[in-house]
Amino acid sequence: MNMFSQNIKFWGKTKQNILNSSSILVAGMGGLGCIVAENLTRAGIGKLILIDKDIIENSNLNRQILFHQNDIGKSKVETAKTKLIKINPDLEIDTYHKDITSINKVNLHNFDGIADCFDNFKSRFFLQDDVLKDQFLVHGGVTGDFGQVTTITKGITPSLQQIFPNQKEIDAPASIPQSVLTIGSIMAHEIINNLFDHPQLINKLLIIDLSDFSFEKITLSKPADLT
DSSP, X not given: OOTTHHHHHHHHHHHHHHHHTOEEEEEOOSHXXXXXXXXXXXXXXXXXXXXXXXXXXXXGGGTOTTOOGGGTTSBHHHHHHHHHHHHOXXXXXXXXXXXXXXXXXXXXXXXXXXXXXXXXHHHHHHHHTTOOTTOEEEEEEEEBTEEEXXXXXXXXXXXXXXXXXXXXXXXXXXXXXXXXXXXXXXXXXXXXXXXXXXXXXXXXXXXXXTTTTEEEXXXXXXXXGOO
């Protein structure tokens, strides 16, 4: 049976072919990046570009589901590539074991969309500044049992800088597995929504608080409305 037969039962062969011909840049292979990359792989994405400068540490293993004890000390992107190809051997993967700010931006244009899985706003803002008009960026963030997701598109939505002004960097936020799994899965679904040309979080910020199971969708100001 085709690996994606259950997907095709749900959304059909045409959409499955769209996924197979699509490419996504996963920026940050921490908790969110692992969830997003694995979900997209199992959905049938054709190509992933993985970026992360870090190696795997023991403290990562509570939420970074692609990694295990015997991976400690290894490159996150290379380890993730190995694990993802075991799921789907036909998946094409490019890896960059580098800081996003050290990568030639010209190399970052050959994809359809971005999963912003970074844990700091400096990297997020740097990445977003080079997104082309025909690309989308799905942003996700997690702290404790709280998280948020939105789709960013140039000229259509406010930028991350406008949504999150005057951000101050803090030490690595506390991250529990159930929050990361929830937000990462929603990010992957919204990426697929974008690839199917039916995004649900354009000019919307979805806020999830697992402490009381509340989900709230906030309307964001459009670029023309921003001063």
